[in-house]
Amino acid sequence: xxxxxxxxxxxxxxxSNEADRGAExxxxxxxxxxxxxxxxxxxxxxxxxxxEPPGNGGFLLNGGRMYLDMGHLEYATPExxxxxxxxxxxxxxxxxxQSALDAMGVREDVxxxxxxxxxxTGATFGCHENYSMRRETEFTRERMxxxxxxxxxxxxxxxxGRVGQASPQACEVDPLPPFGKVDFQLSxxxxxxxxxxxxxxxxxxxxxxxRDEPLADYRRFRRLHLxxxxxxxxxxxxxxxxxxxxxxxxxIEEGRLPQSVMLEDAVMATRTISRAxxxxxxxxxxxxxxxxxxxxxxxxxxxxxxxxAGRDEETDWILEQWAWVLDALRRDDTEAMIGAVDxxxxxxxxxxxxxxxxxxxxxxxxESLDLEYHNLNPARGLFFALxxxxxxxxxxxxxxxxxxxxxxxxxxRAKGRGIAVQWFVETGMPYVVDWDSVTANDEQTLxxxxxxxxxxxxxxxxxxxx
Numbered sequence: 001x002x003x004x005x006x007x008x009x010x011x012x013x014x015x016s017n018e019a020d021r022g023a024e025x026x027x028x029x030x031x032x033x034x035x036x037x038x039x040x041x042x043x044x045x046x047x048x049x050x051x052e053p054p055g056n057g058g059f060l061l062n063g064g065r066m067y068l069d070m071g072h073l074e075y076a077t078p079e080x081x082x083x084x085x086x087x088x089x090x091x092x093x094x095x096x097x098q099s100a101l102d103a104m105g106v107r108e109d110v111x112x113x114x115x116x117x118x119x120x121t122g123a124t125f126g127c128h129e130n131y132s133m134r135r136e137t138e139f140t141r142e143r144m145x146x147x148x149x150x151x152x153x154x155x156x157x158x159x160x161g162r163v164g165q166a167s168p169q170a171c172e173v174d175p176l177p178p179f180g181k182v183d184f185q186l187s188x189x190x191x192x193x194x195x196x197x198x199x200x201x202x203x204x205x206x207x208x209x210x211r212d213e214p215l216a217d218y219r220r221f222r223r224l225h226l227x228x229x230x231x232x233x234x235x236x237x238x239x240x241x242x243x244x245x246x247x248x249x250x251x252i253e254e255g256r257l258p259q260s261v262m263l264e265d266a267v268m269a270t271r272t273i274s275r276a277x278x279x280x281x282x283x284x285x286x287x288x289x290x291x292x293x294x295x296x297x298x299x300x301x302x303x304x305x306x307x308x309a310g311r312d313e314e315t316d317w318i319l320e321q322w323a324w325v326l327d328a329l330r331r332d333d334t335e336a337m338i339g340a341v342d343x344x345x346x347x348x349x350x351x352x353x354x355x356x357x358x359x360x361x362x363x364x365x366x367e368s369l370d371l372e373y374h375n376l377n378p379a380r381g382l383f384f385a386l387x388x389x390x391x392x393x394x395x396x397x398x399x400x401x402x403x404x405x406x407x408x409x410x411x412x413r414a415k416g417r418g419i420a421v422q423w424f425v426e427t428g429m430p431y432v433v434d435w436d437s438v439t440a441n442d443e444q445t446l447x448x449x450x451x452x453x454x455x456x457x458x459x460x461x462x463x464x465x466x
Contacts, residue, residue: 001246001314003132004079004412004451007090007238009231010125011073011097012113014371026110027073031057033100034066040096040406041066042424046432059421059433061406062092063414072125073097073112078414079132079451082314083243084399085409087235092404098376099405107377114231115374116188117162119367124192127231128209129242131224131249132216132451143252145262145286148196150248150300151207151228152263152270153293156279157325158241159186160230161343163350163361163370165275166191182275183361184350186343188230190274196266207266215435217449224249228270233374233383235399236340236392240325243318247304256307258299262286269293277347279329297326339388339396346373349382413448416455423463440466 015023035043041060044067047053057067063078075093080086094114101107116125139147165182185191189205198206209225216223226245232238251257263269264284273281279294301322308315328336337344350366359365375381388396408418413436420438424431432439438459439445444466448455 001081001083002452003246003249004081005083005086005132005242005246006077006079006130007086007242008074008076008126008128008130009090009093009114010069010127011075011376012115012118012125012371012374013072014111014113014375016109024071026112027068027071029104030073030097030100030112031066031068033104034060034096038100038103039425042421042431042433044433045430048434059417060096061408061418061421061425062089062404063408063412063418063421064089064093066093066096078408078417079412080409080414081411081452083239083246083318084314086242087238087399088401088404089409090238091235091400094376095400095402096405098378101377107379111380112376113371113374114233114376115371116160116231117166119164119370122167124189124205125231126189126205126227127229129224129226129229129245131226131246132214133222133224133249134253135214135218135220135222137222137253139252142262143257144197145266146257147248147252148207148266149261149263149269149296150245151226152266153273153283153296154241154244155187155190155230155270155274155343156281156293156297156329157341158229158232158237159190159274159341159343160188160232160237160374161186161346161370162188163366182277184347185274185277187270187274189228190270193228193267193270207270216451217436220449221451230342231374232342233381234340234342234345235396236321237342239318239395239399240321240340243314244300244304244322247308247315247318247322248300250308251300251303254307256303258303260285260287260289261291261296261299263296279332294326294329301326336389339383339386339392342373342383345383345386346370349373349386411454413451413453413455416446416448416453416459419456419459420463429466438462 013023013026034040035058041058043058044054059065065076077089097112101110192205195206197208197210205227207228209227214221214223264286269283273293280292283291285291334344334348373382378384408414430442437447440463444462446458446462
């Protein structure tokens with residue numbers, strides 16, 4: 001890719017009665033174990049901002065970051081230039097968290113969940129996506145409208161699925177669509193998206209976060225920050241989510257977009273598609289014509305094939321997987337999507353269980369199973385037991401690389417950062433590490449404004465001088 005991408009995952013925590021402390025203490029205990037016992041990274045020695053005092057989190061040997069955010073544990077991947085690397089380093093965060101629980105001997109009593117909704121309290125956990133873009137790219141009304149249409153309909157293959165629905169009082173300005181009671185829907189985030197574009201994150205969740213914080217040379221780069229995505233258990237679903245979005249951003253940068261795809265209301269369409277629970281959910285276009293979520297995605301795919309096919313091996317692979325999943329959705333081929341599309345996999349599991357035990361959709365047992373689908377523990381998480389096809393299972397298994405827990409990507413500035421973090425862990429010299437700079441010994445600072453540069457030689461020279 002001619003850009004770097006990254007994911008931020010906020011984990012839920014579930015503690016049994018046998019655990020010696022409440023759920024609120026375990027995010028900090030996992031963080032402390034990773035930095036102080038496992039020596040997986042260099043914990044912050046400085047205030048990052050008023051919400052991140054020293055010791056709140058730190059950068060990891062793999063170039064990513066682990067920290068506490070509003071009480072929950074959050075992992076940010078290092079910058080990645082390939083979709084396969086992004087998937088691998090996303091999974092590395094899951095593995096680091098689970099490794100801490102295993103080492104502390106609490107894997108039977110404490111679980112961390114890669115999900116987005118707490119059924120009991122209504123709390124939500126985000127999965128934020130980050131894409132570097134050229135600063136000169138203008139987001140005109142047409143380009144922004146097309147991007148919102150793509151993101152609202154992307155959930156037909158990227159949604160994680162959920163039992164039930166959010167309370168109408170949770171975060172509503174306008175009434176939810178009049179579907180009545182919802183048993184199962186495509187997306188965990190859909191009910192909680194309140195705006196299309198907005199600057200702040202916590203109190204007005206938008207599809208796109210408008211805060212201009214490039215974490216790079218602001219004259220050359222911008223960072224597109226997305227809030228709409230679900231946390232995916234399926235590595236292939238993550239690859240589809242990020243890979244297709246990258247291709248649509250390439251179309252935007254080149255000014256080549258499909259015609260007649262702008263939605264009348266992207267926020268409402270996000271909810272209606274999710275609650276309809278199917279890929280051919282109807283959506284209203286700004287032109288007044290009707291379309292389906294699947295139809296909008298097919299238009300984006302056709303344009304991407306026309307403009308981008310043949311550019312490189314990864315682009316062609318993304319286009320191929322995009323075509324495959326749209327075809328499976330069109331045919332409603334649940335068997336093919338098991339292990340590849342989270343909502344379809346989860347729904348298949350729950351419907352099978354319902355049939356065996358004669359349960360209604362509002363049975364609390366199903367909410368419990370919904371959570372267990374996202375359990376990071378391979379011995380307990382329902383995702384890990386799915387009977388996926390050989391092709392899907394092969395990709396999912398190959399995406400998990402043990403080396404990614406402690407080695408950074410080799411083709412972005414995460415490599416230089418990883419070298420610096422390793423040096424600081426081994427030597428104990430004073431340091432300040434950030435996404436776009438490294439300071440050693442309180443006096444030697446290296447600015448790293450280009451995320452596409454490794455800065456390997458510059459970092460080695462910096463730490464040796466210090």
